Amino acid sequence: MTTPTAVQPLMASVRGEVLRLRRWPALWVMLGVFLLLNLTFGYLFPYLSYRSGGGTFGSEGIPVETLLADVMPAAVPDAVIQGMPMFGGALMLTLGALAAGSGYGWGTWKTVFTQGPGRLTAVGGTLVALAGAVVALVVAAFVVDLGVASLLATVEGQAIAWPAVGDVGRALGGGVLILGMWTLAGVAVGTLARGPALAVGLGLVWVLVVENLLRGVATLLDWLQPVADVFPGTAVGSIAGAVGATPASGSDGTPGVVTTLAGGTAVAVTLAYMAAFVLVTGLLVRRRDVI
Amino acid sequence: MTVQQPPSGRAAVRNPAYRSAAPGVTTGTPVGVQSRAMSTLPDTVAPPAVATAVSTQRLTKRYGEHLAVDAVSLTVRRGEVYGFLGPNGAGKTTTMRMLLGLVRPTSGTATVLGRRPGAPAASRRTGALVEGPGFYPYLSGRDNLRVLARYRGLGDGEVERALGRVDLAARGRDRFRSYSLGMKQRLGVAAALLGEPELLILDEPTNGLDPAGVSDMRRLVADLAAAGQTVLLSSHQLSEVQEVCDRVGVISRGRLVTEAAVSELRGGGHLLVRADPVDVAVAVGRRLGGADAVSVVDRAVQLRFDPGRAAEVTRALVAAGADVHEIRPFERSLEEVFFEMTAPEEAPR
Numbered sequence: 092m093t094t095p096t097a098v099q100p101l102m103a104s105v106r107g108e109v110l111r112l113r114r115w116p117a118l119w120v121m122l123g124v125f126l127l128l129n130l131t132f133g134y135l136f137p138y139l140s141y142r143s144g145g146g147t148f149g150s151e152g153i154p155v156e157t158l159l160a161d162v163m164p165a166a167v168p169d170a171v172i173q174g175m176p177m178f179g180g181a182l183m184l185t186l187g188a189l190a191a192g193s194g195y196g197w198g199t200w201k202t203v204f205t206q207g208p209g210r211l212t213a214v215g216g217t218l219v220a221l222a223g224a225v226v227a228l229v230v231a232a233f234v235v236d237l238g239v240a241s242l243l244a245t246v247e248g249q250a251i252a253w254p255a256v257g258d259v260g261r262a263l264g265g266g267v268l269i270l271g272m273w274t275l276a277g278v279a280v281g282t283l284a285r286g287p288a289l290a291v292g293l294g295l296v297w298v299l300v301v302e303n304l305l306r307g308v309a310t311l312l313d314w315l316q317p318v319a320d321v322f323p324g325t326a327v328g329s330i331a332g333a334v335g336a337t338p339a340s341g342s343d344g345t346p347g348v349v350t351t352l353a354g355g356t357a358v359a360v361t362l363a364y365m366a367a368f369v370l371v372t373g374l375l376v377r378r379r380d381v382i
Numbered sequence: 383m384t385v386q387q388p389p390s391g392r393a394a395v396r397n398p399a400y401r402s403a404a405p406g407v408t409t410g411t412p413v414g415v416q417s418r419a420m421s422t423l424p425d426t427v428a429p430p431a432v433a434t435a436v437s438t439q440r441l442t443k444r445y446g447e448h449l450a451v452d453a454v455s456l457t458v459r460r461g462e463v464y465g466f467l468g469p470n471g472a473g474k475t476t477t478m479r480m481l482l483g484l485v486r487p488t489s490g491t492a493t494v495l496g497r498r499p500g501a502p503a504a505s506r507r508t509g510a511l512v513e514g515p516g517f518y519p520y521l522s523g524r525d526n527l528r529v530l531a532r533y534r535g536l537g538d539g540e541v542e543r544a545l546g547r548v549d550l551a552a553r554g555r556d557r558f559r560s561y562s563l564g565m566k567q568r569l570g571v572a573a574a575l576l577g578e579p580e581l582l583i584l585d586e587p588t589n590g591l592d593p594a595g596v597s598d599m600r601r602l603v604a605d606l607a608a609a610g611q612t613v614l615l616s617s618h619q620l621s622e623v624q625e626v627c628d629r630v631g632v633i634s635r636g637r638l639v640t641e642a643a644v645s646e647l648r649g650g651g652h653l654l655v656r657a658d659p660v661d662v663a664v665a666v667g668r669r670l671g672g673a674d675a676v677s678v679v680d681r682a683v684q685l686r687f688d689p690g691r692a693a694e695v696t697r698a699l700v701a702a703g704a705d706v707h708e709i710r711p712f713e714r715s716l717e718e719v720f721f722e723m724t725a726p727e728e729a730p731r
Contacts (some may be wrong), residue, residue: 099535100502107532111518114525198516202573205482206533207506213533381484 100208104216107203112190112220121186122228128178129232132345133170134239137161164240165252168262171233173336175266176328176347177299180273183225184294187277190221191372192287201381214282214376218369221274229266233259258335265334268361269327273298275368276323282372298324320351323364329357434493435460435581435612436481441490443476450476452636453490458614460580463607465627465644466616467716469724473636474616475513478585481614482510495581506534509579511587515570517558523569524554527576536577544572547602563590571599575606582606584615588622600626624648624716634724647719653685653692654712657704666698684712 112118141158160166191214194200203213244251277294284290302324309319319325328338328347333354337344352360436458443451451473458464468474479485481492483500497504517526527541545551548568553561561569567590574582587603588596596619603626606613617623623630624644631641640647657663663683667676675686685695689711699706 103533103535107529110525110532111521111529114521115518116520194516197519198514199518200516201484201512202516202530203533204484204500205505205508205510205512206530207502207535208533209500209502212502216533380479380486382479 100212101215101219104208104213105219106216107206108216108220109223112224117189118186118224121182122224122231125174125179125182125228126232126235128182129171129174129236130239132174132178133236134162134243138243159247159249162240162243163249163252164237164244165254167233167236167240168254168258169335169337170236170240171229172262172266172269172331172334173345173348175269176324176331176349177345179266179270180324180327180347181295181298183270183273184277184280184298185291186224187221187274187279188281188284188290188294189277189287190217190281191278192281192284192290195285195381196287204381210376211373214372218275218278218372221278222271225270225274226267229263229270232266233263261334265330268358268365269330272323272327272361272365272368275365275372279368279371279375282375321360323361325349325351326357326360326364330354330361333357433460434458435462436464436492436494436614438477438481438492439490441477441480441492442488443473443480443485444488449636451480451487454633454636454638455490456631456638456641458612459629460612461607461610462628463603463613463615463626465623465630466614466633467618467620467623467630467720468616468633469618472633472724474633475585477633478510478512478583478614478616481583482508482512484512506577507579508581508583509574509576510583510585511567511570511574512583512585514589515566515573517566517569517573519559520557522555522557523550523561523565523572526558526569527573530573531576534577540576544575547575548572549598564592564595567591568595571602578609578611580611582611582613582615584613586617587615588617588619596622620715620717620720630716632720632723639723644716648714648716652712652714653687653689653695654708654710655683655685655695655699655706656681656708657683657699657706659704662702662704663699666695666702666704670695670698 137158140153141155141162144155161170194203200213204210206213208216241251277290280290280294281287284293302319302322305315305322306319306325309315324347328349329352331345331348332338332350333352336348338348338350339346340349434457436456438454438456440453440455441451442449442453454473454477456464456466466474466477476485480487481494481499483498483505492499494501494504495507517523518529521529524541524545527544528538531538531541542551545554548571550565550568550572553565558566558569567587571584571587574584584603588599591599600622603613603615607628615623615627627644629641629643630647632639632647655663655667660678660681660683664676664678667683667685670691671685671687677684677686687695692709692711696706696709699709
């Protein structure tokens with residue numbers, strides 16, 4: 092046992108967390124479901140619509156050329172990011188809440204907090220490990236989408252046009268921000284609730300129901316509008332909109348994608364939420380008794 | 383106390399201490415076995431570190447109106463096995479949680495290995511099992527320990543060693559979820575053993591173990607002590623504490639009722655007399671040793687005398703016309719002491 096510096100305990104915690112998350116079926120289920128939904132809504136349904144000549148799957152009135160263009164390699168940045176504000180957020184919030192909340196029921200936080208690294212260091216290890224999972228998921232989604240799009244382009248006899256490097260960078264960065272923020276939100280509510288069930292339940296109600304309802308109400312109430320404009324869902328939806336996904340208000344728009352905030356503002360608000368969620372988690376972990 | 387024994391010396395001294403403290407065996411007084419041995423050691427072996435592994439000063443935890451732990455001041459010396467005794471809900475687990483930094487005391491202070499409880503420098507050198515093992519249910523026993531070994535910066539070899547010590551190596555591949563209660567408990571102890579920590583804090587380590595498991599655990603604790611590790615274990619199984627611990631702290635309704643060597647607590651030699659009529663025997667006992675020295679339990683007269691006075695007592699009983707059926711040296715079991723101390727109306731305040 093060597094005398095640790097400040098970094099060694101964090102690295103030790105990261106290694107511990109990576110091992111336990113890597114062997115956790117729930118993690119792979121979440122990541123797998125994300126990829127599956129991403130392919131289904133980004134490629135399967137649009138392509139089927141295109142093959143049937145448009146007019147199905149809610150794509151009435153969309154030119155078939157647009158449907159085809161959406162599943163080509165050049166459109167991969169949009170395809171990767173469009174589902175993230177909605178189902179991506181819900182899945183990652185669930186993952187974060189499970190990763191942080193389950194340990195209270197299992198008693199594993201109690202065990203981990205007595206191993207040597209301090210509480211904040213141990214939870215820092217969880218955050219770093221989850222960040223790794225988020226980055227890996229975004230990259231995996233991009234690679235899978237690019238592969239499928241190239242395949243479809245080949246099948247349809249289209250010339251393969253690769254997406255611009257800048258678009259790819261923005262999509263990957265935006266994706267990491269969107270999924271990262273929801274993951275941190277999950278960690279924060281999972282820690283707050285000291286268990287996954289309540290955290291996941293309430294978190295999903297917020298992501299899928301409350302925010303949308305409030306956004307609807309805000310169009311009627313002037314004073315609510317500025318608040319609704321900086322909801323977490325609005326912020327990450329605006330990132331997706333800024334990257335290029337079609338907003339929900341458009342003709343073939345994606346639910347969750349908005350253009351309420353400009354790209355830079357959306358990123359700033361999202362980063363502020365991320366910092367706030369980390370802060371809340373840290374304060375709760377540090378101050379509360381672990382039973 | 384500023385002197386610490388080398389492990390080999392301690393092992394040699396400790397084992398007779400167990401035997402002498404075993405129930406029904408009276409081989410003279412084992413009081414101060416450790417201190418006697420310590421006094422023979424030269425001062426040069428004293429390490430610069432403190433000789434106290436754990437100390438608390440008026441440690442208190444209040445949950446609303448309920449005082450879970452009430453001004454507990456205890457001291458665990460380095461290298462000893464300290465038994466923390468008390469009925470369920472007495473405050474044992476809460477105290478241990480405070481020692482591990484999991485629970486913040488309402489007032490009072492504690493020092494663990496010279497540090498504040500929960501400080502990384504203390505946690506790294508402490509192994510703990512508190513209130514049932516907390517493991518990832520989906521991981522195998524081995525992987526659970528590997529996760530903890532990563533946290534501690536230890537290699538996987540340490541994991542195999544710990545699994546072997548609790549006899550779980552063969553079941554290490556199975557998921558924790560599928561373990562029996564006893565196996566879960568043993569894995570919890572294995573986790574506490576990772577990295578050979580200086581201090582082990584074990585809360586009810588024999589919980590859920592079968593008799594063979596209890597006996598194995600007792601041997602394990604004895605081995606740990608022999609290797610120089612300090613063990614603080616809580617229990618309500620008195621026989622276990624009696625056989626394995628050097629000193630005990632008895633806690634009842636949040637208060638530390640007493641802290642003493644096991645032998646001291648049991649009060650050393652007594653005489654047990656069965657004679658008819660009982661009142662004659664009681665009268666003789668009072669005449670020889672005073673009213674305080676005599677008590678009657680289950681028609682047997684207990685005399686708080688030196689067992690060496692057996693012949694004198696017998697002569698006096700016969701002279702008084704009593705029929706003596708039995709007279710023998712007798713030590714109170716820890717259980718009797720325990721019930722006496724934790725009985726609501728008798729608990730000294």
